[in-house]
Amino acid sequence: MPPKPVLAISHKVALSVGGIIRYRIKLLPSQAKNIDKLQFRIRNSAPIYRNITPSSGPWKIAVALVRNPDKLPVVPELVPSIGCAQVCRLDASVENDTTGQDGDGCNEWELEVLSEMILQHNWIDVKVEVYVVPRTDSPAPLVANSTDNTNDNNSRAEGTDADVPPHILLPAVLSCNYKDTRAICGPARPEDISRAGDEEGLHLVLLTHGIHGSWLDMLYIKEQIDAHNKGNGKTITFLTDTNHAGTEEGIQMAGQRNGQVIATLNKDNNYERLSTSSRASKTKTSAATTTATTSTKAFPRGISKVSIIGHSLGGLINVYALGFIEELTQGAFFKTIQPTHFITLATPLLGVGFEHPWVLGYALSLGVIGQTGKDLALENRTSRLRRSASSATFVSTSSSSIPTNHSTTAPGIAIECTLDKDPEPLLLAMARPGSASNRVLRQFVDRTSYANIENDMAVKFNTSSMMGIPSFDMDHFFSPEGAASQPKKSIYHSAVVSILALLLPQIPPRAKFLGIADAPSPVVIVDHVAAGSVEKADGTFAFQDAFTTAQDNDKESKKNKKNKKAGSVKSTTSNRSSSRSISGSEPSSQSSSRSTSPSSSSDVSAKSRLDLALLVSEGYHTGMDWTKIGVFIEHEAHVQIIVRRKWYNLDGWKCVQDLAERFDFS
Template structure:
């Protein structure tokens, strides 16, 4: 008869968007012969009616249990999508003299060590999921329960504390979404528990020698000691969280740990707010970076904070403008040897929408710092992964473009379909928005009432944090043309900073990516690469080319029912499937910037004239259905074989009849070509095509380590290809 389990560890924790906790459980070697099994019980305590409101969640959690986590990676026991008021139980046999076989070795102490990982699947709104985690020990037959608990004198005092903080602390760690109280170890003589919360797992941490409280007073050798740190910013895509890029962060950290110069920064400021538009998302990421790098602690940063505090506290506009003018005069041609956190280099990595957010963020930082930031910190690598650089709609069915342009996913959908911004509604300056705050402030308000949160934000003007209700705008915010076109325009602030990077690289899925198609993620293709030949009998593809509808079905099923790998399958990165990778370097077009800028100006003028002439054709920035159908049938103007020389766009008469050419605006295909020309003008790119057999949009970044095994070598390629020292 099985012995009655004894409760050894219990913990109650709340997780929001991007929340994750890990428990490292180790059995005391002197007790392994007294225990038969460990039972891990995890319960989603959210009320069951929350299952009916997935738009506010989804209210689900996932669990992974890994035995001997320090050994060669092994696919753990996985339990995905645990819904409200549901629980799961995972049993782990103790490796001892009673259980010793080919798979467990008593001589290996790691065989009695486990890592339990619990993460939140919530992405749409920053609500909280209450979770209970319990560990029970089942004694061996003949072992008394009194013996198991006899050495435990004080069961209520053994609490593993979390090291989390509510804001960016001295070590550079970011805010966390989970509670700060660690698990309660009721039987410490039996098991030990090393607990890590969201902050410790996802937050950035500087090497110890990087921090100096008064860097301005440091000696020359101390300045050399802290200088030279390379900040790598990772930005997630739409309806995502920083968990999407956690595996990539951990691989970058592990690969560069030997030199201690790499600091990875996962952006969490857009959790639950990715539908508000590229502009809003980019501003939030920019303000987080300015705060994290220590720019706010400089003289110019303090002046910027003062101007923003004036706006937040509703002071006079003239006073705010006066502060901004003073900042501009003081910061012109200013260069620091290093910001207070010792960062001298920066690389940017963005997945999907995150790549576009990063492009906007570059221009925004350049504008609000008046050139100080990138005059001090050197931009090195700019990397996009499955990013719709040319927008969405011209490669998809027209109905998808119509839905997005009508606001199916908010302002972000309109930005992605290259909609004109002339009719974009501005928010009232008196409206408080939680998502307008940087993450270090936003998390502290998430469990407060809205009125209390607004009051707290408005009364924080004395701090050196950027917490204005409406962050300052940059030059990109004033153009009525589509935002993607404005960012790609040669001479624009984003385009100018993008050119300053040492290299620019775009990873693109050749097939099996329904969200972001091949042409938009490669800016109209890879030179000398023929997609049709790739999928022919002589090509390298391992599967035939699938239809669009097949991709839609498989992508939907992969999102609703994530595939679970087989249990107990040992798998290292070397054993992971090798995706087909095609690399091509695209040279810049010298002297093309002026011509491309002229074309964009002409396109903007035509669009404005068309809107004024015929409101029924282009009402509120939404294209007529016939125009969208025409854009789908337009021939590609930039071929896969000759991308080094981007040809000129045809005239309007080539795309429509001469009688309507003056009133019909540019189609999405035309605008996409203009964006592609803007990014290729006087700018080199390395384009990498990746072929993954399964749903590739999340595989390419390994969105979840154990569910997206096919992307392991894609991440390995990125980590080894780029120098983050």
Template sequence: MPSAMTRKPASKEGLLLISESRHLGVGDISRYKITIDKAILSEQDVDVDELFIKIKNNENALLNPVYITGPYSFYCDIRPDNYNEDKPFAGKEIIPFVENLKPNEKFKSTLLFNEYSNIKGTTSYSWTIDVISQLAVLTFPKLQYTIKVGTSRRSTRMRSRGRKIDALEGIKVEEWDTISLWNLSPKYPTKPVHLVIITHGIFSNVGCDMLYVKDKIEEITLGMDESINPNIIIRGCMDNMGKSARGVHYIGRRVGKYVVKIIDELNTKYKVDKISFIGHSLGGPTQAMAVHYITMKRPDLFDPVTGVKPINFITLASPFVGVIGDYPLYISLPLDMGSLGLTGRDLNLRYTPLQSKDGLYIDDPKYQNQENSKLIMELLPQPPVRQIFEQFIHRTVYANVVHDGIVPLRTAALLYLDWNSLNAVKKIQRKSMIQAETTENRDTELDSPESNISSVTPSREGSVREIPKDDLDKKAAVQWAMPQALIHTRKNRKFERAQITETSSDSESDATPPSGNQNISDEKFVAPKEASTILSALSVLTAPMPTQEYIKNPSLRTDAIVHDRVYHPDDLPEPHYNDRSTISRVLYPNENVNRIQERIARTWQETMDWRKVLVSIQPDSHNNIIVRRRFVNLYGNVAINHLVNEHFGIKACEKYAKL
């Protein structure tokens, strides 16, 4: 006979299945996976078709307007078992999420037992729930929330204090906190391990902000055949939260020490065989400094015979050559004065004396001239570290072509690009736009593209045709695309200097207009629209949320890879700032800055191939490119999808397995 407990669904109160409170600080997350076997519940005379969930921010409502030192809120989302960002979700139900669960607010939703939550081939149903702290700057506050799940709305009332959980068979609740999520074991403990180090940007953190890329890498590699499975372990240094303003050397050295420590620890249980680095924004220079530090302090870790094999060095919207050339004076001047501490001065290409030199230089006569490079951004790729960067199988940069005033295109793409190729693409986009406006079905291409990612081969041949016209909406095409030739106006010269040298194959495929009878160099050049730094910062607060249709139907998304090409050292043009006259240095106030930026960019590229991937995504693109929050920033999924498939997909892992 059923116990009294199992008869409670007949009462108005219902059953309380989960009830707990947690405290989260900066970079903290709680993840729950609820799995319910409906057949087992039925055996206990419990018959339910839906569950009710309520999450409350228990902080005082007076903290609502305090945003700069907070925000004191949570991001929450709920995903049924069969939801995948890259696949159509046909269910009529919404995918519930809340961008900012503010102090004293509640987030309520319903978990439905249907085909979308059903674990195929079983009588079980499952949902994943993420509760993420939105704290960004201060490291000492702890925010409290309460989560309750029950069989009725009444059972989840937050005021039902002292009520005990109704323990039933067939209900499984798994929970991960930040530490457990970021310390998962490899799938095959006895096989060599591929360690992936993920590094966050300024005012950011690894635990929450970089979680999406971690999830996607694990998702694609977990089910691979053992013969090619990379046996991934993903880790991130959490020691720099709240310390982003202390300089690239300081935070990069800490990441370097962390990497050395984690490799030594993992090697006591496993064999770390390969290593990859992924960095967002400031995380790019930070991880470069980490590689620099390791090379100086523990060169044995990168030993070609006994050390780890460098596989991927990937950055997303990272300011490799600083930001001074792209920021207006009212932004760059405060950076000089220390508004972002030493980091601001580093990115503004200013030298700050009396800093620690730990891990910067090596005591070797062959490299005695390296101390002439005082700027940290210029020092990062200098020998002998350059030889380590050259060993990476893939060096890839992702850059936003629009809406990113935080890290503009030029610095994120290492200055040099095939602007003429982008110029030709704009002509294709213009032509298709005009044709579309004269037809009744002008929006058909936008409504049903087959894919957001261009089917490109990252080589120098055919780069114009790397960018499919179907993937960009008309507004985006006008915003990002580079127009025709380069004329000598003050505003446009920086793009002229950064035009790569065209080989014969480049000229034929990239620079020739579709009509084949017009010379690009004869046409007027108009500089690409530059995003506002202020508006980019405000877009964190004002950017539109993705609609449910966008979330559930990938075919409606217009975000796209607009350029994907491997650039080679012989693509570089001749240095522009060699042997410049003294009068030029006097007449042109930016002469010195431009010379330094050119020198840094060339040092990174003179001996190495770089794959440069340009993406067109909606505001706020700087956070979207890393999908900082799963649904709020889903516009950047096209970039993460490309990164994961190209660097951790089956073809890539087949290559790594042979190393």
């Protein structure tokens, strides 16, 4: 009769938005001859009815089990979806080799459990158990040193952050190193960034997730940056998540919340006085007060540089946050802390709708995903919106191991931002030369945009690259002589692939994990694009057509003839050498609006989405250069480019590695 499994480790825990837990479990070498295998059992203890409440879920967890995680190559066992009231079991055999030392890790595992797509601040109760199965010829039976004390005193109460470590019943057999969400993703609060002592020259790197995301989406980038900079002791990575479950409220509100977190990095700041003096500066007696408060150093001691990284909508949230911080601190923040790297990944910098079928832009303009959809569709803003979004409240972060829900914060001081007072589309207002966001963006040492060339349904190439990359010929890339490993797909094919990848995540094959070191980099093209505009004597800006050549004009003429037959519209932009055909983008209004320069009129109410996108592109190329990086990922690329989930989004590993190695975060 085979021996019965003996419970060795038991743990009850609750996961919320962006929740992740990790167990580093090691079998003691002296026990290798006595143990046949380990059994890992993970139960989603949420009630079964939660499976039918997708508006507050989905209530699923994902599991990854990695043997010898410190040895390469690594091939994990993955369970992408465990629904409510379901149990997952993974068996791991024990290597009967006692020749190694205690630290060789031949019988060591890392178990990772994480929450999947929890849209609201709810909790999933999880129970993790590890059993050991002794060998039939084991000299002595295994006996736990205590009873199974796994009742409520070994669990986190629902809705609280009181965490309890795992209960180890066989400490003479297994050791366990446990990390919760805060230990993995932290620091969880801005004030935790402050370092003790007088250390100077710290580089703060802030990472912002996109729509319907959480800080867990940016964890892999954080870990890679930390790994590449662990020797300098100067890099601090901080995952911002004040906008979870609030990304549909508009870029203004999300950007203000993000900006407050960045600007109030030190709990002993003086921004309350700054905001007061900002309003008082409109009077004649405020000059002395303003000078006194802006000279006060209200920032964390030791931080001298800041870099900002945003994925998808997070990139636009960061752009707005720059202008908000500039006005909130009256320019003091970026005079004290050097803006270094500004990086976007698959960010719709020019909005969406002009590259997609017209029905998508129409749906967004109706508010399918709230005010954020209207912002992305480049809709004009109403006075009601400006009133509701022109003030924000300070976010009072808590000591919770999860992000603070912005909807539960107490009211604070109303801060007006100039960007909120303009009725034109927000993306255009932020890009305008002279806006607070544009001014700060120009102060960065470098600006870089990573753009998916193909397989990104959510954010197409022209908007994430700001109308293309001059030195990149997409037609040649997808031609038989080009470097593309697959033919160009239709937008409808990309949509189906994206939806299936979201609902039914695929497990990468074993061969891909084994061959990842030899796989080619997804980075196809890197081009430094000089500033496309110059300032004229009268202080205005003129957009320079720095990309068009006679050869490009000939190629564009041929493309336009072909697209006319297909009912498409081609972007005749300043960087038309890399712009593709754009279908279903209101052709009737484009021909008339392009007869004049896009910047010749301040009235944008009658312009098409394409012409508005050209104006936004003009603003971002005015007085600032960019490094544009084209990325080609064979499968669904929008989340692969940031490796949203470490083991499932394997195709994006080398893209993140490129980011971590390309930039100096020391």
